[in-house]
Each structure stands twice: as C-alpha cells, then as structure tokens.
Amino acid sequence: MPTGGMGGTARVSILTIGDIGVSSGIIHIGDEAMFEAARDELADRGIPITGISSQPDESARRYGIPVVGRLGFAGLARADAQERAALLLDVAAGIRELPPGDPAEGALAALRSARGVLIAGGGNLASRWPVHVFERTTVAAMARAQGLPVVLSGQTLGPDLDPEDRTRVAELARRAVRTGVREHASGDLARSWGARVHVGVDDASFLGGGPDGAEVSDRVLVSLSGWFAVRPADAVEAGIARLLDHVADTAGEVLFHAHFGPVAADAVPSGDAALHERVRARMRRPSTVVASGDPLGAARLARSARLLVTSRYHPAVFAAPAGVPILGLAADDYTRIKLAGALGHWGQDAVLDLDDLPTAPSALDRLDDRRSEVADRAAAALPGHRARAGAWWDDVADVFR
Numbered sequence: 001m002p003t004g005g006m007g008g009t010a011r012v013s014i015l016t017i018g019d020i021g022v023s024s025g026i027i028h029i030g031d032e033a034m035f036e037a038a039r040d041e042l043a044d045r046g047i048p049i050t051g052i053s054s055q056p057d058e059s060a061r062r063y064g065i066p067v068v069g070r071l072g073f074a075g076l077a078r079a080d081a082q083e084r085a086a087l088l089l090d091v092a093a094g095i096r097e098l099p100p101g102d103p104a105e106g107a108l109a110a111l112r113s114a115r116g117v118l119i120a121g122g123g124n125l126a127s128r129w130p131v132h133v134f135e136r137t138t139v140a141a142m143a144r145a146q147g148l149p150v151v152l153s154g155q156t157l158g159p160d161l162d163p164e165d166r167t168r169v170a171e172l173a174r175r176a177v178r179t180g181v182r183e184h185a186s187g188d189l190a191r192s193w194g195a196r197v198h199v200g201v202d203d204a205s206f207l208g209g210g211p212d213g214a215e216v217s218d219r220v221l222v223s224l225s226g227w228f229a230v231r232p233a234d235a236v237e238a239g240i241a242r243l244l245d246h247v248a249d250t251a252g253e254v255l256f257h258a259h260f261g262p263v264a265a266d267a268v269p270s271g272d273a274a275l276h277e278r279v280r281a282r283m284r285r286p287s288t289v290v291a292s293g294d295p296l297g298a299a300r301l302a303r304s305a306r307l308l309v310t311s312r313y314h315p316a317v318f319a320a321p322a323g324v325p326i327l328g329l330a331a332d333d334y335t336r337i338k339l340a341g342a343l344g345h346w347g348q349d350a351v352l353d354l355d356d357l358p359t360a361p362s363a364l365d366r367l368d369d370r371r372s373e374v375a376d377r378a379a380a381a382l383p384g385h386r387a388r389a390g391a392w393w394d395d396v397a398d399v400f401r
Contacts, residue, residue, distance in 0.1 A: 013050040013066065014042065014400050015107070015114040017139055019122035019132065021054030022062070025267055029259040030314030032062075033204035033295035034121030034154050039063055040207075042118075045397035049118065050110045052139075068106030073134045078164075081130065085138045092142035107139070116400045117143040121154025121182070121203045125172075126334065127165045137168040144175065149399050153180040153392075154203035156341075157189050159333050173197075177399050180392060183341025198392050201345045201385050202317040208296045210386070211322035211378075214303035218252040220244075221305035222287075223259050223315040226275045229331040231354055237275070239357035240329075241282035244309070246361040248285035251368050252306055256280065257290045259298065259312045265291035272312070307368060311354075313338045320346040321382060323375030325367040329354055345385065347377035 018035035019028070039049055051067040053059035054074075060067040071088060073081050088104055090096040098105060111117070119136050127133070140150045152173060161169060173179045173195035180198045181187050187199035222244060228236045248254050261273035269277050273292070280287050290301065302308060302318035310316055311329040319326055320343060328339035328351035339351045350367055352360055367374070 012115055013048045013110075013113070014116050014118050015052065015110050015139070015143075016049040016118040016120050017052040017136060018120040020051065020059050021056075022058050022263065023055050025262050025264060026260070026271060027263050027292050027294070028122075029292060029295050029298045030204070030312070030317070031122035033207055033299070033314055033317075034202070036063065036295055037203045037207050038118060038120040038153060039065065041203075041393040042397060042400075045393065047397050047400055050114065052107055052110075056106070066110070068110050069103050071107055071135050071138060072103035073131045073138070076131075076134075078130060081134045085134055085141075088138055089141050089145060093145040108142075111139075111142055111146065111148070114143075114148065116149040116151070118396070118400075119150065119152045119155070119172075119176075124156040125161075125165075125169045126156070126158050127160050127162045128334070130165065133165050133168055137172045140172050140176070149177045150175070151178045151180070151396050151399055152176050153178075153396060155179070155181050155186060156183060156334075156338055157181060157186040159185070159189075159337060178395060180396075183337055184344075185337050185341065198395075200388050200392055201321075202314070202342060203389075204295070204299070204314060205317055205321055206386065206389060207299050207318070211303045211382070214300070214322045216306060216324075217304050218306050219255045219288075219304075220247050220251050220253065220307045220309065221302060221315065221319070222254055222256050222276070223302075223308075223310045223312045224256075224272055224275050224279065224329075225260070225311045225331075225335075226272060227311075227331050227335070228354060231331070236354055236357070237279050238282055239354075239360075241279050243357060243360045243364070244279065244287070245283050245285045247307070247309065247364060248283075248287070250365065254283075254285070254287040255290060255301075255305075256287060257298065257301055257315070258292050259314055261292040263292055263294070267291070306371070307364065309364070310339075311335065313342060316342040320348060321378055321385070323371075323378035325371055325374045326350060327352065327360065327364050327367060329357075329360075346381055348374060 019031040170193040256276040258272035260271040299318040303322035330336035
C-alpha cells in the first residue's frame with residue numbers, strides 16, 4: 001500500500017483519521033496536536049497506527065508512521081458525497097471495484113491490513129464541515145463492513161447538525177465500541193443517541209508530558225481566530241486591540257501566536273497570523289509575534305503564559321492544566337461550547353461573547369487578580385484528569401488488542 005514514503009505494511013496497525021497535513025507551510029496546531037497525542041498514547045501501549053492525511057508525505061515524515069491519503073470527499077457537493085460514500089462502502093464490502101487511480105486506494109489497502117479504526121480528534125463532527133462528517137462516518141462504515149472495531153476520541157459533536165448529518169453522526173457514535181468526547185454538552189448529546197460515552201479533557205491536554213515544570217513568564221499570550229460569526233471585522237478587531245492595549249498597560253508584554261498559520265518565522269502572514277497583524281496595527285502599545293511552529297512548542301508557550309486571551313480552542317487546552325488564567329472570546333454557540341468545556345474541566349469559566357468586548361478589560365483584570373486561585377484549582381484537578389485520560393487510552397488500546 002502507499003505509505004507516504006515510509007515503506008512496508010504494518011499489519012497490526014490501527015487506521016487513524018484526524019485532520020492533519022501541513023500544506024504550503026501552513027499548520028493547524030490543534031488538529032496536529034490531537035493526532036500526535038493519539039499516536040503517542042497508543043505507541044506507549046505498543047500499538048502502531050497508520051494515518052490518513054491531506055499531505056501523506058509530509059505527515060509521514062512528521063510522525064514517523066505509514067500515512068495514506070484522504071478518501072476523496074473534499075470539494076464534493078452533498079449529493080456527490082452520498083454517492084461516493086455508497087461506492088466506498090460497496091468496495092469495502094467486496095461488492096464493487098474501486099476505479100484505478102482513485103484517491104481512496106491507499107486508505108482501502110490500509111483498512112484491509114488494519115486491526116481497527118480510530119477517529120481521532122480534529123475535524124469536529126458538525127454540519128459546518130460536511131466533508132468531515134462524510135469522511136468519518138464512511139471510514140467507520142467501511143470498517144464495520146470488514147468486522148473491525150471503531151473508536152472515536154477527542155470529539156466535539158455538533159451543536160449544528162442538520163437532520164441528515166445528525167442521523168449519520170448518531171449512528172457513528174452509537175455503533176462505535178467507545179466514544180470519547182471533550183465537553184459535557186457533547187457527552188449528553190451522544191448519550192441521547194445511545195452511545196457508550198467517555199467525557200474527558202481534550203486528547204492534547206498532556207501533549208509532551210503536560211504542564212509539569214512549566215515556568216511562568218510575565219507575557220500575555222494571544223491567539224485569535226478569524227471566525228467572527230458575521231460580525232463586522234473592523235469593529236471586532238478594533239475592540240480586541242483596545243482590550244490588548246489595556247492588557248499591555250496592566251499585565252505585561254503581549255505575545256501573539258497563531259494556531260492556524262505559517263510554520264516558519266519568515267513566512268508571509270496568513271490565516272490567524274494575518275488577523276494578528278491587523279490587530280497589532282490597531283494597537284497603540286508594542287507587541288511581539290511568535291511563528292506557529294509545531295504543537296509541542298505551542299504547548300510549552302501556552303503553559304508558560306501569565307494570562308491567555310484566545311478565541312482558538314487549543315491554546316486553552318494547553319494553558320488550563322498549567323493553571324494559566326484564560327479569557328475565552330466566543331463567536332457563536334459552537335465556539336462557546338468548546339471554550340467553556342475546555343475551561344470548565346479546570347475550574348475556569350471566563351468566556352465572553354465578541355459582543356461583550358467592552359467589558360473584557362475588567363474581566364481580564366479580575367482574572368489576573370485570581371491567578372493564585374486559578375493555579376490552585378488546576379493543580380487540584382490535575383491528578384484526576386491525568387488518571388482518567390490514562391484509563392481512557394488503556395481502554396482504547398484494549399479494544400484493538
């Protein structure tokens with residue numbers, strides 16, 4: 001089978017789909033972090049994986065594992081995606097043959113030599129990303145057609161699911177051997193479908209060993225997403241700039257770090273990094289930029305911050321276990337559920353809507369005053385969350401043994 005340059009076939013591996021692949025030098029830190037954590041946790045338990053990636057060669061080099069391409073749903077309209085899902089399921093069941101050169105050749109070959117399928121965190125299951133709904137429900141159905149177990153880990157389910165997608169995702173969760181979600185809202189939804197559910201912290205919470213030994217700096221870390229939920233960009237960016245000027249005046253140096261942006265420091269800003277530059281241009285106080293880099297570097301950076309201001313999810317995932325006070329900025333129900341879920345596991349709750357930016361300076365001042373309290377809560381919660389996360393991965397490994 002194709003292996004993204006790694007060579008050979010690992011006949012005991014678990015076919016694992018996340019949302020990975022660095023293209024044109026642009027990385028999505030959170031998606032890569034969840035996949036990396038799954039690889040590490042299963043490797044620690046003696047279980048190798050084969051990945052699915054939009055950039056197989058790059059991902060094979062990054063993770064040191066066999067990697068195949070995606071299933072060919074990208075860019076398809078819903079009707080065409082439904083036809084493709086039916087084709088791939090028939091091929092997996094031995095009813096039809098795959099056309100020569102089809103993009104799913106590698107994934108089908110990997111599935112035939114796999115012991116099961118892990119749907120890792122990344123590409124959350126919501127109707128705003130139909131390609132991920134089709135990819136994950138189809139690869140799971142293909143696995144079941146071959147009698148293989150399926151596990152979901154690190155998921156956010158919905159909240160926006162149209163009726164067809166809800167049916168697909170409900171069947172996926174219900175028929176999985178284990179379904180791991182990262183917020184109680186997702187857990188409640190999955191239970192309503194009859195799924196066997198584990199609710200825990202995000203899979204990347206302890207990436208690289210977790211927060212142990214993190215050294216706290218005087219810097220305030222900022223990581224923003226360009227999703228404003230149709231609010232005027234000028235107004236939102238100006239409001240964030242005013243907030244960050246206040247932070248620089250009262251708390252310390254402002255440091256921008258894009259979780260969707262260029263890996264390299266000398267690259268032209270794009271994605272979140274381009275948004276950061278627009279906000280910086282509106283600020284009256286100086287600030288600093290750190291290149292996106294990689295997940296381990298991002299985790300270390302977040303864990304060392306004095307404060308975190310973020311509308312991205314994974315900066316909060318990395319920072320909260322280290323007891324860093326976090327102000328989450330939510331654009332809609334989806335981002336609010338994710339940020340509140342990430343913070344709530346660690347006893348924090350400071351999530352504001354973008355409409356409430358005028359109140360954000362006082363909210364951040366209160367957070368800064370409570371730094372010791374926030375750190376104590378995180379330290380008290382850390383052993384339990386570590387133990388439950390370890391038990392979850394033990395259970396996942398047992399499924400595939």
